[in-house]
Amino acid sequence: MTVYYVNSATGSDRNGGTGQNSAFATLSKVESLKLKPGDSVLLAKGSVFNEQFDIKYSGSESAPIKIGSYGTGAAPVIHSSGDGIHSLYASNIVIENLKISNTAGAGIYGGSVTNWTVRDVEIAKTGLSENAGAVTFRSSKNVTIEDSKISDVRGDGFWIEKVTGIKLLNNTVTNAHGATADAVQMNDSSNILIRGNHLDQTHADSPKGVIALVRPVNAVVEDNTLTGGSFGISAQAGKNVAIRDNDISGFHGYSWSFAVGLGDTGDTRDYDIAGNHIHDGAWGVVISAAGSPSYDRTNIKVHDNVFDDLSQAALKVDRPASGSFSNNTIESGVTATSISPSIVDAHTFSVSNNHTVANVETALASPVAKTAAATEAAADPAVVAVHDNLKILSDTGAAHHGNLLENDSSDNDTLVLRRFGDETVGKHGLTLTGEYGDIHVDREGNYAYTLDETKLPTDHSGHVSESFSYGVNDGTSHHSDGDTLTVLIHLDGLLS
Template sequence: MRFIPTRRRPRSRPLRAARSVAVAACAGVAAALAVAAVPASADASGHGRHRTGTVYHLDCRSGNDASPGTSPGTAWRTLDRVNRQALRPGDSVLLRRGTRCDGVLQPQGSGTAAAPITLAAYGRGARPAIAGGGARAAVFLHNVQGYEIRHLDISNTPAAPDGKARGGIYVLLEDYGTGRHYVVQDVKVHDVPGCDCLQPELDNAGGVLFKAAGSEKPTGFDGIDVSRTTVATVDNIGIGTLSQWSRREPLYPAGTNSFVPITRVHVHGNRLSDIGGDGILVQNGLNPLTERNVVDGFGVRGTQAHAGILSFNSTGATFQFNEVKNGALNPPAFAYNFDAANSGSTYQYNYSHDNGAFMAFCAVPGSTSDGAVIRYNISQNDKGMKFGTFDVPVVATGCAAPQKNIRFYDNVVYSEVAPALVGGLMNTPISYSNNTFVGRAEGSTVADPNSTFDHNLYSNVGALPPDGHAVNADPRFTRPGGGVLGYRLKCGSPAIGAGAVIPNNGGRDFFGFRVPADTPPNIGAYQGPCAKG
């Protein structure tokens, strides 16, 4: 998402151009992350509930490829032996705990949602490791479907840095049609160096990556669930979907092929750290849900700007209960991004802190975006950034193509360090209502001539924007700067009951309190009882 306010971007790199521009610490939200739901297809042991096929065992320390592999005592020895086996629905390949397998796991055959093929672990000890050694991917699912992957340790480090695209888990469908049912749960993916190469038409790098490719048979995914997985020290994308089947009117006429949506995408309860580019990216999603993830450090090896969590060319995306922190400052990195070719996106109950910026709005030539709601989020000490001579604000618009129908309400934007809290340059009018903006002691700016402001509270802000119901006062937070619990309101706060009634307000605030539907709400992300003292 290259954040360029005036220059036209190259048409040949639309998705990369779009890149350029925590679960909260309260007990209820943290508990929700800790107990992220197990998919219905798993039993208590973590293996497929519907497993009816053959169970194969792999022991890369003491197995024998000449053995049948159907018991721990007759386990196979190498990944190559697994790759030669034609797997059938309901089959399982279990790797012995405490062992390491070098090479690529590329299983053959497909399962179904009712009888998936399971890749998992057996025995006691540390999770079994697959070390790709710099291959295209350590676990490579190519033109297959119906897989569940659990309890593995996956890395893919070459002998020397080479800048090539590679993945940890890479699911690639080429001219395949619709691939169904992919579960990645409780997997550790780490140390996957590659390139900052995001274009769908090129090779891509990432920790857990799903890609729909080809040009002859419309191809996509139905049913992707990634949960309770850690992704650390990988380049390009931590967890993501990409598609070459992207052209649609009016949102993305610059795309390729016809449009094929990626349906039933759920990315939840994951922890990502030290990500070279984007943390979590969903492209071509239809009603994807990204929730209860933590992204700690993203864009850290980026050659262009990135985001912690975002969608591209998606409809009805929801992002909620996520925490994003410690994004790169140069190139600019944004915790969340309403990116190009999206419609009907909702960002709610998220926590952003210590990033370059909280939220970006960016579409590029050949695309547009229509309809976003940003509500009940908390941005704490996001810094703002420099892009050349331009001060990138905490909430930023500035790309060259228009976006419309954006509502930004009941959020807290608090920064003791950012010179600019809100800034807009062109094409993207936003309706700001019921937000709390608190700047640095010497003053910060809230300036967006294209947008409207109403019933917002401003503290340590210089010249106020036109706001017929502005509250210019200390909001009286309980402990600002001290995490999400610090943004409750003390009794006597001027924010209490000072907001505007907003239709279809979501019904609950950041902390789980009910938002009144018929009486003026509080300004900001907190609607609970005032705190004494």
């Protein structure tokens, strides 16, 4: 396992390259070596390389080949009249702590590669020849791109095509320019995880959208912040797709702009759209198509989302589809649904237990609404929620802790708290003000109830209680159940 050093300012290709004081000067010198599993190529910080870097050899799963940096100062920069980093058929590669900018092609291009990780890489002003994708992977397997930044590129931020096992984690894309440019374009790929990214197309030059998923299979898009573009997420044809807990806004370039759209380019099956905050745009969730293609649109569940500041409806269904729209919170002034009469008459897309509020930040307090929420979930033996009790016999002013899920169960051994009271539990949890105290919950079911003694009755005998409904699912939202937490407060132990 050899470490090679490259310094564009002080190095020489006549050096041996294995020490910082004997560094190579060019990337082409590294390309002349036959790199082996476990080898590392480190570029000196402050260096600038005006050449494409071709990775020709493979590492192993236990000993990948690493391309990184050393020293202090600004990250090393690669400029190129072609791609920044280019590879075909190489496997087990890690690229980290670099900057790639001002390239005619992609910043990073991988074709038919396996087991690649790209992390902490900055890519700017690539695609000067209008080539698609600042980061491009085609016909590949097991690619992870994390903690990286893409800005002011021409063409798509990410172009992913025919990749099995792709993860985009905690990346930032700002302004992918061009009439056909998306922050993320992903075609014919499977086993997809897009999580924790901040994708902003607000100031892009004529952008198409933020995330375009074309025929995805087994995809999860969660905990992302998506802003701008003509649409938030276009997942028009796919199978087993979860879109959850995203913040989607600023999608109002056209009258047809939507936060989440599906059903237009092929069969759409088993979609779970839950826990998203959809706001400042045109349409919310759109199940539609150009013309009347005979595609299947089956088992589309839209639930536990928050919709506000939309010029059109929260839900649009104007092509044959089956599914449900339930337990969503919709701010007053936003139309809840726009469903074609023929679909209403067919009874294939149910609408139930949705709530309209004056302000989406305000919890619903209606006892009728709470009763409806508590009984929303139909009996489902795959997930079982059990009633919880918190008994407060004395109080020191500190929070009283517990967990709602520890006595619940699911067939797949996974439980997620999705709803508490009448609100969706987001990635940062949820705090509600009750009749006698405040309670904070998180998705793992942990709760902290803080009693407010100023709200208790002056009669010091007996007890008072309040209840909170909650809903859980098995992580996929295909199975769910609900129950209540009852807080029982013994006054004689507190106020006597």
